[in-house]
Amino acid sequence: MKKIFVTIILLVVVKTMSAQQSYFTCDEIAVYLNKGSVTINLPNLSKEEIKQKIQSLIKERNYVYKPYYSNESLVSFRDFARICDKSKCGSDLIAKTIFHLACNAGFVKITIDYEIYSSFYGAELLINDNDDVASKNDVPFAPYEFQIWDKYADEYPEAIYVFNKKGKTKVKNGEVQKTILNFFNRYITDIKSYLEN
Numbered sequence: 001m002k003k004i005f006v007t008i009i010l011l012v013v014v015k016t017m018s019a020q021q022s023y024f025t026c027d028e029i030a031v032y033l034n035k036g037s038v039t040i041n042l043p044n045l046s047k048e049e050i051k052q053k054i055q056s057l058i059k060e061r062n063y064v065y066k067p068y069y070s071n072e073s074l075v076s077f078r079d080f081a082r083i084c085d086k087s088k089c090g091s092d093l094i095a096k097t098i099f100h101l102a103c104n105a106g107f108v109k110i111t112i113d114y115e116i117y118s119s120f121y122g123a124e125l126l127i128n129d130n131d132d133v134a135s136k137n138d139v140p141f142a143p144y145e146f147q148i149w150d151k152y153a154d155e156y157p158e159a160i161y162v163f164n165k166k167g168k169t170k171v172k173n174g175e176v177q178k179t180i181l182n183f184f185n186r187y188i189t190d191i192k193s194y195l196e197n
Contacts, residue, residue, distance in 0.1 A: 023188040028147040028161045038110045050103045075101045080127045083183045089176050090157025091120045116144035
């Protein structure tokens with residue numbers, strides 16, 4: 001009886017840990033896919049079936065297919081979405097993310113390119129077919145800074161890290177780091193779930 005109870009507890013712990021798996025790491029410079037990519041094994045699907053599922057995902061999620069990057073074994077698409085708003089992160093954060101799904105029979109390998117933009121002034125950002133980003137009515141926005149000199153910390157409330165004159169870095173805003181990681185992790189979780197079902 002005790003062995004059964006211990007086994008059940010272990011299964012619950014393993015299931016919980018895998019559910020909370022992080023596919024990304026965030027440091028002072030950027031967000032990175034762990035190991036540079038994520039591979040999803042789909043042993044019962046042909047290359048064409050996988051590509052059809054990816055096209056269905058793009059359509060259902062309203063992503064933008066990117067034929068320029070795509071080829072026979074690669075499907076690329078873009079999303080342009082808000083990570084969080086000023087009330088939560090200190091500034092509005094918006095991500096342009098381009099997903100590259102290399103596929104073959106039985107697997108998909110995901111890599112991404114992204115840019116994060118920040119607007120303290122609530123800019124409504126627009127994106128064109130060439131992936132150029134601008135703001136409506138020229139409201140100020142800028143590329144997101146993961147770390148900032150500590151004397152400018154108040155002007156950049158959304159920055160995760162600050163560094164001082166001696167170059168020592170510390171975490172200033174762990175909640176923003178967690179929010180950014182959760183944002184990107186949700187993409188991988190969703191793609192994985194969609195393709196596996």
